[in-house]
Amino acid sequence: MKYIEIDEELYRYIASKTEKIGESASDILRRLLALSVTDSEESQPVTVTVSQPSLESNYQPNSLPDEPEAGATEFQFSQAQLEEQKGAVGRFLYALSSLQQQAPKKFAAVLQVQGRDRLYFARSKDELLQASQSSNPKEIGNSGYWVTTNNNTAKKQAILTEAIQALGCNESVAVALANQALSK
Structure with a gap:
């Protein structure tokens, strides 16, 4: 897995170029750059850390770190596994389970989402x-964590967004991940 760091403005630009629900950032960039997709490229996820560089940091716009910066929070969902789920409840539960597996020590923070x-x-x-x-x-x-599931899809999306934020992501990343999971 490779990591790249992009600023908020670039992330929003890439997201604004989405043509179909569930299209990944990698798919969007390949389409915009007119690059072909091979099977091996499709199967290897890439995690993108979205951050806003501070004036105090050693931010270098042309550098691509081998791993995310310390303290960065990042999550990913398998698009293939999302598509295998039955309905919004299945995708909601898969997304939450995936978050719990990726951040087991932080996951108790979702209990504050009410x-x-x-x-x-x-x-x-x-x-x-x-x-x-x-x-x-x-x-x-x-x-060992339980969630209420009798909300409409829009409310599930809002709950998932808040849960992702509670785990340390900024709002725009949380919204994008929740949209990926529950927009169908």
């Missing part, structure tokens, strides 16, 4: 059912 009068995440099914009998709780993989 609605004004609603509990979205808990450590048990009963905790969610006590908060709302209609929550339709589902376990996130085998993580």
Whole structure:
């Protein structure tokens, strides 16, 4: 896996060139640069760290680091696995399970994601059912974390965005990842 660092403006430009739902940044760049895609290139994910360089950093715009900067938070979802899921609930649970696997030590932060009068995440099914009998709780993989699933897709997308932010991503990256997972 290779890593590149791009600034927020470039990330938004690439995202603005999306032509179809689920199109990856790599696909967009290949299309814009008129490059062909081979099977081996499609199967190897690339993680992009989006950051805003500070004046104090040793930021060099032409350098491509071998690994992300210390403290950078990055996540990725397998597009193939997302497409295998049944409906929005399946994609929602897959995305959350993927996040939990990628950041197991930080994942408890999602427990802070709550609605004004609603509990979205808990450590048990009963905790969610006590908060709302209609929550339709589902376990996130085998993580021991549970999530309410009876929200509409737009609300699931908002919850997923907040969860990704709680794990350390900035808002634009969180929105892009949630869109990738739940826009179909």
